[in-house]
Amino acid sequence: MGTRTRAQRDAMTIEIGYALLSAAVLAGATFAAITAPWLLASPGLDRAVLVAGxxxxxxxxxxxxVHVLWGYRGAPGTEPSQPGRTSPDA
Structure with a gap:
């Protein structure tokens, strides 16, 4: 592995932040969607409902x-523009 430029490190930091933030929002929505019916039916959440959500x-x-970071390819311009080519200008 070679050294990374500042732009590549910044791009990776932003991608990790995006992955964590979007994952937290989706996990919160999933938890709310699963536990909301129980919360509306009874005013308290017991341990089983918390585990189920x-x-x-x-x-x-x-x-x-995993999905977001697996698809990350690096900073723009680091990948060939056409499959099978060795450089973006080829």
Whole structure:
């Protein structure tokens, strides 16, 4: 692995931040969607409801982070513009 430029490090930092933020929003929405019916039916949330909403929320969080970071290719201009080419200008 070679050294990375400042722009590449900044791009990776932004991508990680985006992955974590979007995963947190989706996990929160998943938790709310699962626990909302129980919260509306009874005023309290017991441990089983928290686990029933929390477990899928954790799975959604991890899957979203993996999905976003797996698709990350690096800073613009680091990949060839056409498949099979060795440089963007080729």
């Amino acid at each position: 929390g477990a899928p929320a954790v799975v959604v969080f991890v899957l979203r982070v």
